[in-house]
Amino acid sequence: MNIDFTKMTALELAKKIQSGEIKVRQAVDAVYESIDKFDSTYNCYISTCKEKAYKKADEVQARIDSGNIVSALAGVPVSVKDNICTKGIKTTAASKMLENFNPIYNATVVDRMENADMIIVGKLNLDEFAMGNTTETSIFGATNNPWDTSRVPGGSSGGSAVSVAVGEAVISLGSDTGGSISQPCSFCGVTGLKPTYGSVSRHGLIACASSLDQIGPIAKDVVDCAALFEIISGKDVKDGTSMETPKFDYSKILDGDAKGKKIGIPSELLGENIDPQIKEAIQNTAKEFEKLGATVEEFSLPIVKYSVPAYYVIASAEASSNLSRYDGVKFGYSTPNATDLQDLYIKSRSEGFGMEVKRRLLLGNLVLSKDYYESYYEKALQTKRLVQQDLLKALEKYDMLLAPVAPTTAYKKDEALSSPLDMYMGSFCTVMVNLAGLPAVSVPCGFDNNNLPIGMQLIGKPFDETSIMQVAHIFQKTTDFIKTPELIQGVAK
Amino acid sequence: MNYELTLGLEVHTELSTKTKIFCNCTTEFGGEQNTHVCEGCLGMPGTLPVLNKSVVDYAIKTGLATNCSITQFNKFDRKNYFYPDLPKAYQISQLYFPICQNGFVEVNTDDGNTKRVRIKEIHMEEDAGKLIHDPWEDCTLIDYNRGAVPLLEIVSEPDLSSAQEAIEYLEKLRAILQYVGVSDCKMQEGSFRADINLSVRPVGQKELGVRTEMKNMNSFKAIARAIESESKRQIELIEEGKTVLQETRRWDDNKGKSFAMRSKENAQDYKYFPDPDLPPIEISDKQIEDIRKSLPELPEQKKLRYVTQLGLPEYDTGIITNSVHLVALFEKTAELCGNPKEAANWIMVELMKLLNDSATLPEDMSFDDTSLAKIINLLAENKITRDTAKKVFAKVFEDDVDPEQYIKDNNLAVMTDNTLIKSTIEKVVADNQKSVDEYKGGKTQALQYLIGQSMRALRGQAPAQEVTKILKELLD
Amino acid sequence: MQIENDIIRYLEAQSKIELSDSQRDECKNNLQNIVSFIDTLSELDTNGVQPLIQSFPIVNAFREDEVTPSVDRELLLSNAPNKKDGYFKVPKTVD
């Protein structure tokens, strides 16, 4: 049977599997066939795990055959960003440092997906240690944008977004620290959810910035994202920062309504550093929402200006400490030619980390050092509170906020890396969401003159993923922005 | 010139919780290398710390027992530095909001008074692993079994002024920790350690001298030696017109000297910051009150009660109450024999001698805690002589024998067969005609000699009065 | 603030990384730009504002004090680059 994931959502596939129309093995075959066909073009995957996948597929098939369907996505293949630990499957964070790291435990989200009878098929490319928004700094090479392979897919969950866009996966997991789910979704024309901080366990997520990191789903549409979010979310005893929340129910997003909803647009996010075509797409989206019965208005959110510098201070500080454990001693890359202990540390880390990681380690050490702690790190934490305060205040007035996901559409390769500060500014629309810990859904809402996708985000109240996804769902039902790029078949590897 | 010492101590004590501070690995001492370790306490990528509830309870207990105020909103910070015994390259500790603050412990000073040693703070943190130098290869081996075992760091103000005071303070602190049951405080297993902050200044000088920090002492004796040595070193430097450097020094007890650690470690910037993985700890008034109510009687209270209610000498109570193990033995013995003074006396005299002679610590005593009471009771009932009692106790101390069984098996009970006693004494009299003659000639010392000989012949098991009585009858 | 070579070297030492001369030059430039950008935070009045660490007021995330088995040592050491007799191994440490 010909299964084309560019034309099928995860839930559609699940229905066919659960009705017996498609066998689990066939679904897994389809993923690997698609990878064989296209991954040399797009480079989404760092590794696959066929043996495990087929073994699990047979187990799940047996359960389904006996009428035991444990979740809405039972039998569905899923691919996972390679900074999420999978027991017995190499997890590299796209770094030479962890090139051969073989976790001895599963991330909680992985356990939950397996318990929900989903099949893990492979691990997806990212920026090294999730630091970046282009998926170019991976030691496994850059991932290519499906709409224009000379461009970046965004990042750091670039592999996840592209795999869904080109049908090398039907659904996948990414992680978001400062827009790392939302932004690649917008660059690639797929849908993603950055959940409220604390709603998905971080246990097993290789830490970038602990207070900002969240794992979230990336899929073809909002309903798929909701179904996977239902499976992975919820309090986990292994993560002290995960929160006790009411059980999320994906089916609720199907019968939502935009009628009477009040939506605010921060006018700073329609300012001069936003590409006019993107502004236009957002304004069109606003009109669409009005047609659906919502009221939309602009309001001023001056604090946005300070969110990027505060974000980079906090993210770098936490990362510099989190990445200190990679010292060549217990796991990970260790230089073969150390003369003494200090040499072991310095060479292992200098040889094991790439340039962007090093840059952030230096910055992190700067802002935490005794002399600068107060003026940089503490200041950034204070700014974080102000950002949250102002956003929560806005969310008292509005049910949700609408904004572009990125100031531009996908950049040309190497463009961003040549100026780190410009690259950091690319996170202008997203980092405030992470600083405030809020949920945001990223949804395609148009194309620019170069036929590159444009994304919008709906930002919600804490732990109210339901409302933003309901409205996003209606939007997707009534518009037609979910499109498939023209795929380029690669030369088989 | 005369100098005075200013001393502060940083005590690290390992808590006797069942599990480590942030994971479920056992804290049990020993065990083969790296067998009490999981992905969490090895700091593997993606793992997160989740705080052991008992650690907070233990810290509050300790704080209340040392008169601290409890910081009702406290949290953890990361202390960043690279060292192979620290798997994450940061230690999770508390800098900004330690759980206990502003307490004190009262100690006896050299001049017989009591002195308050203020406690600046007590904070929770994780222990490091153990580094072992490989004797065969030029390398260091790491065992993370002790890594992430919960620690309390108890930081005193610089209120101490002599080695002896420092030891008094440490003994008192150890007793308190043992009383409240938060730590076994075994120095030889590293579960009770102290770093010394020390400076000297000429008497009369207002400002404090430059202080050094000394680490790596593994017994009270070593601490005392280190204090003596370091104060001498600092005084000599000052006398020679040199300056004391503010630095961390490592004590080498074998050499009886301290050595400066590399200056790099002295210029360390730990880049402390709040640990984002660990939410703050909020402690309610009720929790504090509940714990306060559950606290056992503490050394000072016990001491007072022993003196006023039991009439024990103050000196004895000081010694006994400084060790939770001696207290346990004393209270059990006193309860079973109904004679606290006798119980205290046996502990102060016989037990102390046995401990000293065998270089045993009270915590390593291993005999049944009812044995001493049994011996005291047998003695009180005149079933054994005092000599026998001491011998039996020595045997109990050494081999944990049952006193009654041991006395029976070795036929050590007091002789009740007067004919046997009499016939034995008659034989002594017959064999010592010379002394008999001397006695009859008026030399009373000869009687003592004959009593001694008789007791010996009776293997000390006859009542002394009875022996004297019979001897006199025979001679007179 | 001004990023000078000695600051970069200090940060390298703190981070336990060593840059080549050209990397250091590049980094100095990048960091200077980034730090100048971060310096804009000083415009913001944060007087009396409590730092925000975790996004939401969560407290007392505890674990019960119950032992579960540790990891099999073989497995624990399976990712270790250097090991010996059940130990992790590093070059000799000096005090």
Ligand SMILES: [Mg+2]
């Ligand atoms: Mg400490």
Ligand SMILES: [Zn+2]
């Ligand atoms: Zn552990």
